[in-house]
Amino acid sequence: MADGAEPAFRFNFGKEESDRVQEEQGAPDYSEPAAEVVHRPQPGVAFFTEEVSIAEGLALVKGIISSDEAATILSDQRIAASDLVPGKYEGGFKLWECSLDLCTTLLDRYKVVPDRVLTDPELTTELNGKRVLELGCGHGLPGILALMSGAEVHFQDYNQEVLRRLTIPNVIANMVRLPRSRPRPPTRYFSGDWRLVGEHLTSRGYGGHYDFILSSESIYSVPAQERLLECIKQLLQPPHGVALIAAKRYYFGVGGGTKSFRNLVEEDGIFEVSVVAQVDDKTSGNVREVLMLKFPAAIHPYFL
Template sequence: MFLFSFGQESETSPAAEDNAVSSPLAPCRHIALDADLLEKHIQVIGEVVPTMAGSLLKRNVADIKFEIAETDDLEDGNLLANVVVSQTDLIPGVYEGGLKTWECAVDLVNYLASLDPAELHGKRVIELGCGSSLPGIFCLTQDAVVDFQDYNEDVLRLVTIPNVLLNTTQRPSNPPTHTSVTFDAELDFSTLSNIPSRFWAGDWGSLKETLATLAEDDKYDIVLTSETIYASESHARLLDLIQATLKTDGVLFVAAKTTYFGCSGSLPTFLHLVRQRGAREIGTVWVETQSVRREVVRIRF
């Protein structure tokens, strides 16, 4: 298994153990924009992620880890501190790799940037297993309405929400242009109320139960997910949620490595289930082959 480093992020799989398993059911929780959240001010260290859409900004992973190590009141009783101590990318039921920015997320941003902006403008979007959330954030910058979901609530609070702010209402006026340069930023969470987003924590099965009664107009035009199919045991739950919440004419974009070495999931395995579920369109729209083969696949049901 890849070991975390406080330096450069690795370009490996989210998990690499023969016994990787799907996460147990975790109750769905909507993160309310309450006073505790909106009155929050934090100082963060940010860095630049170059994409074909221009530079996106994200919170530095070492900065996140230091906050985890020093905090006693995280939502899960500081269970994420075990991630820092054990230097792992996967603790089923606790952590699913959301502190890092995986390369398939950047692939998905690059593909979305190639689309006509009208394909994103005003659309309802959800990013599942969002973590650092760059694809969803790019859609926000194109005037989409975007929901973000991650298994772990602390990942949403420590990573996703700060990254959303860094790229929207709290974007620095002159961010650095080089990836090796970090910057300091003070984030005012009160501006979250001006961003057309919701944040969901918990298991895909629980979220499906919560959103099962959505009217057709309230369902999503676009579902995004990247680096989430490495455990085949979770494929059915992921597709159950997608099919329950995607509009009839909606589109799913899956960004993934073709093969996750040492893991039970793979893109062919996932797409086999997609075909069994009656997809009417499956097409690879983006391929990267610099190291391990990575793809973005467009799916319609």
């Protein structure tokens, strides 16, 4: 487990248990409409944080919201016992291991020096001036790292309350640690299902396309993979846009993971896909990977 991350998904059950949960919860209705979430301070709502080590010389801070608190915030007691309630809650109040892997990948690939992120008043990185979207952001640490590194960042989560109670406070808590002279790139926040978010962002004057799309632990099931891929196809900027997807190779009991997602992307034929980082998690017996999606040299007719 990555340092500072919370325990692995609690829905690592077998097929019979998976079928039983689906039967009890019913067919998930992924129809949460897309909307921009505007930051409104919430006086009297405590926000507790702790540090999370990203790399030697760099720690970010994350909010602490328990499963019971998440259930209260979203008015659904099922959330107290499960990290996934399909169509209702997508685990946004938890910090997953692969989000930290994605942070490490950003540091390594885009010349971000860890011990300068919080101290350099004129930090220069390959992310300066780029437009970044983090899908299924939750805590938003990869997006926050990109923001600290000079990118304009938009954060998306299925639940508005995850953005209001966790993502936005996390962004504020980390950005106030930067030198005062460091420019603060703009941020925006969007909620809703991926099938609707792509259309919303391309049709409402939000700029539409992104140089980088980031996502962690979001491809745990085949339906989730299909919805995420369609969103990326709508929003990634050709011809040089890059999507980085961090996840486990397998999510036992729910059918997803990097292996099946790679197959889906290859069958779809729009993007080239490769593994750019890998962590052998001996504790769980699983492998965590970061996948890169990019456009082939010849742009697919889909984008012409």
